[in-house]
Amino acid sequence: MPAAAEAHSATTRKHRVQTHLITWARPRLRTTPAATGAAGAAIRRRIVLVDLYWTRDKDPRVPLGHASLLATLRSDPAIEARSVVLAVNEQIPVAAIARRILAEAAGLDDDRIDIAVGAYVWNEGIVQELLPLLRFAGFAGRIILGGPQVSYVDTGLERLYPDADLFIRGHAETALLEAVRSAGRTAIRGVHYAGTLDRNEQASAPLEGLPSPLIERLIGPAQQDFLRWETRRGCQFKCSFCQHRQKDAQAPRETFPATRLFDEIDLICRAGVRELAVLDPVFNTNEDEGHAVRVLERFAANGYRGRISLQCRAELVDAAFLAVARRLDVCLEFGLQTIHKNEQRAIERINSLDKVDAALAHVRALEIDHEVSLIFGLPEQTLDAFIASVGWCLERRVPVIKAFPLLLLRGTKMDLERARWGLVVEGATMPQVVASNTFTRAEWQKMNAISQALRETEGAHPPLQALLALADAVGLDPARWQPGLAGEAA
Numbered sequence: 001m002p003a004a005a006e007a008h009s010a011t012t013r014k015h016r017v018q019t020h021l022i023t024w025a026r027p028r029l030r031t032t033p034a035a036t037g038a039a040g041a042a043i044r045r046r047i048v049l050v051d052l053y054w055t056r057d058k059d060p061r062v063p064l065g066h067a068s069l070l071a072t073l074r075s076d077p078a079i080e081a082r083s084v085v086l087a088v089n090e091q092i093p094v095a096a097i098a099r100r101i102l103a104e105a106a107g108l109d110d111d112r113i114d115i116a117v118g119a120y121v122w123n124e125g126i127v128q129e130l131l132p133l134l135r136f137a138g139f140a141g142r143i144i145l146g147g148p149q150v151s152y153v154d155t156g157l158e159r160l161y162p163d164a165d166l167f168i169r170g171h172a173e174t175a176l177l178e179a180v181r182s183a184g185r186t187a188i189r190g191v192h193y194a195g196t197l198d199r200n201e202q203a204s205a206p207l208e209g210l211p212s213p214l215i216e217r218l219i220g221p222a223q224q225d226f227l228r229w230e231t232r233r234g235c236q237f238k239c240s241f242c243q244h245r246q247k248d249a250q251a252p253r254e255t256f257p258a259t260r261l262f263d264e265i266d267l268i269c270r271a272g273v274r275e276l277a278v279l280d281p282v283f284n285t286n287e288d289e290g291h292a293v294r295v296l297e298r299f300a301a302n303g304y305r306g307r308i309s310l311q312c313r314a315e316l317v318d319a320a321f322l323a324v325a326r327r328l329d330v331c332l333e334f335g336l337q338t339i340h341k342n343e344q345r346a347i348e349r350i351n352s353l354d355k356v357d358a359a360l361a362h363v364r365a366l367e368i369d370h371e372v373s374l375i376f377g378l379p380e381q382t383l384d385a386f387i388a389s390v391g392w393c394l395e396r397r398v399p400v401i402k403a404f405p406l407l408l409l410r411g412t413k414m415d416l417e418r419a420r421w422g423l424v425v426e427g428a429t430m431p432q433v434v435a436s437n438t439f440t441r442a443e444w445q446k447m448n449a450i451s452q453a454l455r456e457t458e459g460a461h462p463p464l465q466a467l468l469a470l471a472d473a474v475g476l477d478p479a480r481w482q483p484g485l486a487g488e489a490a
Helices: 003-023 064-073 094-105 121-136 173-181 258-271 291-301 319-325 341-347 353-365 383-395 441-456 464-473
Strands: 045-053 079-087 113-118 142-146 166-168 191-193 226-229 275-278 307-312 329-337 369-376 400-405 424-426 432-435
Touching: 045 064, 045 094, 045 121, 045 173, 064 079, 064 113, 064 173, 079 094, 079 173, 094 113, 094 121, 113 121, 113 173, 121 142, 142 173, 166 173, 173 191, 226 258, 258 291, 291 307, 291 319, 329 341, 329 353, 353 369, 369 383, 369 441, 383 400, 383 441, 383 464, 400 432, 400 441, 432 441, 441 464
Parallel strands: 045 079, 045 113, 113 142, 142 166, 226 275, 275 307, 307 329, 329 369, 369 400
Antiparallel strands: 166 191, 424 432
């Protein structure tokens, strides 16, 4: 963020926090009753794990990442892990969020309590207001921050979050457990303590030993019709706009153990979950040969009738994968982004269009449901080039074409190179690129209108000229990419 914009943002946050302090916060009273954890074990420490997530239609009540952290923390009977999960786009005042967290923290001395918050692009403004509120209310225990907003910052975390005591970069299950077990400043890979030398290390969580939140019933297929699930972590590709691009080149890309995956699949099938969204960045990766086929075969062997959404790379689709996919109700989600080589080079995402074309033809011939996603606002992109990408997909009769705005996410290579492309960003909550060296804001609005027209015609897209005519007439939803948040409305 440019210095002037960062200063303005800091001033705005300070004003909002002062408003909250005047209208609400008071130091809280502390008590120290006896406390016990699992199986009656005496509690050494308590952690209040906070997830301020962005809810979408059908989303589970507890996000998968939050549940995985909880499962690991609760594996230690001397740690009492409490959960606060709130949707930031449900207009919850920041003061109310702080009250809820402090209520979960009450009952132990502060030196035995940690509050851990996941920092994401969609809750950045709220986190900036929440932490000083917790301090003003009298909380003197440790505040721990993790999540992408932390993982992708090389230096200066204390400047961004002056009320936090320690930060965790990377997949945090193991590092967070070790940090909570230690009230001091034990050296833990991926953990940075405020005021100490920042080694900019990424934590890793070996998947072999992590407890399953499904098996532990922290999220349950019996409780919901829709479930998010993962089989692998990490991505082999290096798209410059994406936070799946691993910050640490040495970080492993791992697959969960087959025994865990098969147990989870069996549980999902027995419960009759109707829709399953697999979060793997590239489900049909070629790094773990046969993995995707083995997973789908297990679902097929269980006679699974639910819907499975899979993020796939079109160039990696093969006959064995399609043979088992067609036996299930799957939707293959292909991220194409653009058909143009200059744009592909700019985002470091080179597509083999011949292979993509062949994959789409095979999927279409087998009548496997699929969709293709594009991005508008890319470096080197023009309005005509974006229209050509849409037209290419329409010519191949892609049933659902989705077009999303380019988000400039913290710490990505694209973010660090924004000046090279003349990227202009708007949106405090979701930082969208709305102009560049190759397109104006007015042209971005036209691309946005085409995206809206695609959304309104999913499953029955008209020919290109009819789609463009609809885009000219469509009424844009100003909140589509920037829903109002509690932190902004306060």
